[in-house]
Amino acid sequence: MAGQIPRHFIDELLARTDIVELIDHRVPLKKAGKNYQACCPFHNEKSPSFTVSQDKQFYHCFGCGAHGNAISFLMAYEQLEFVEAIEDLARLHHLEVPREQGKGPQRPQAQADDYSQMQKAASLYQQALSSHQAASTYLTNRGISAATAEKYGIGYAPESWDFLLKQLASTKPQRDQLFELKLTNRNENGREYDFFRDRLMFPIRDKRGRVIGFGGRVLGDGTPKYLNSPETRLFHKGRELYGLYEARQQDERLNRVLIVEGYMDVVGLADKGISFAVACLGTATTPDHMQTLFRLTSTVTCCYDGDRAGRDAAWRALQSALPHLKDGVELNFVFLPDGEDPDSLVKQEGKEAFLHRLEQAQPLGIYLFDHLVKELDVSTDAGKSALWVKANELIKQIPSEFYRDALYGKLQALVGKSVQATSRPVAKSAVSAAATPVPKITPMRRAIALLVQHPVLAQVMPVAPELAQANLPGIQLLLALQEKLLQQPKATTAQLLEHWRDTAEYNILAKLTLWDHQVAEEQLTQEFLDTFRSIEDQYLAQRLEELQRKDTLAQLTQAEKQEFVLLLKAFKSK
Structure with missing residues (x-):
């Protein structure tokens, strides 16, 4: 959904925006052949694998799989919602964002002032x-x-x-x-x-x-x-974190965040020079909170009182974090002495002692099993069985294969049961679809990939509406791309992907955008036409087979008989 913002306006924004300039302002880029490179802003790395294409107006990280256009980059880097990213781009170009009246109930929109x-x-x-x-x-x-x-x-x-x-x-x-x-x-x-x-x-x-x-x-x-404040059209407490904006105003990129329980903890720590603390707003730590933090930083430490309430809050935070534990991030836990909170403790022991306390934080794996084992008697088979079931339910939610393997190793040591890799639940990867290998390149996928990467090919693509009847996976997408490009001859790769953003086809388009077709520029047109003809041949073979079945049953119309004869001649000549 475009948030009631007209599609033509989104296309215009992307046409006006140079993704290289947009990203370079935030992440300094270096020229590398036709493209630009940098160390990825979305995961820690020493060698640059983050590539920005000026031709395609598209970025891709070969390390973590992050990819997208200018809108996607703003959403990921600045942690903005789709409409917020559109508004930021519009401000950049001194444009007002128009609105369309959508159908059905609408979420209250912020008023101008x-x-x-x-x-x-x-x-x-x-x-x-x-x-x-x-x-x-x-x-x-x-x-x-x-x-x-x-x-x-x-x-x-x-x-x-x-x-x-x-x-x-x-x-x-x-x-x-x-x-x-x-x-x-x-x-x-x-x-x-x-x-x-x-x-x-x-x-x-x-x-x-x-x-x-x-x-x-x-x-x-x-x-x-x-x-x-209660929930309003501006304020949604399950998504916001107190102090996060201030923490992000530091000169250096935020490399760790400390979750504490109250406003005074955040400001008390900041007053002592610890300016990376945030607090939830009268609610437990939510999955939205964790998703936001793991996009912004590599290390999240939960800091709670050591009493029962504090440990319950920590456990809820862990459960919220599990589906977002991707490779390269870390979740730790610190429990304070009874009667102390971060604000009082940092005043007593000073900044360095408090930071040392954070360095001694319990890693996720230790805390998870400590918590589970306290509730069970793992010296008995029943206790081990219960631990096996409970731990499995938690571990299978984690997208990171590294974390899953490490935790299954700890589970095996506790219960004495061998964990076969093939029997472990496979969680959906947190890495973007673009990080996974491109599917087998069929003629259809080749045609779609060439068209998305080089939209100008739509000008040489034959118009063949009869192909809509073909029983060929992907044909509707290929024809839809052609229709879009004939309506918008100057559309870029970034604009095409934006048009399909919230559709089932987006992931395959993103993968094909990243496929290295290894076709020389001067051979692109011929390669595309040859590929398109092979698709037409598949359709004609299907049509001939269909007409043969009808001929056997004596059900051909006069027009179909003529078509049948022509197809037979055509295939015999081949």
């Missing part, structure tokens, strides 16, 4: 902090410097029922907007009032630094201790 209103609220809270002694003193007593408070935009919501209402909502539409963004609330009588009151305020920013929600902490003994 939603983000502006959220930022205004954050600024008002920050201004209020400077004039509220108790809130400022609280931060000082917690050891949070003014610089850290400024970096994270910490503010204060006054003990007032209409602090924001008075300053941000002078009209009915504005009042409705504040209510929809959950900056205000309404009682049964329709009376409106500020949602956050007398709380220290932590703005929650999305990947692009826009304020999308807030977390509010009481200064005294009130309840709840933390109050988070």
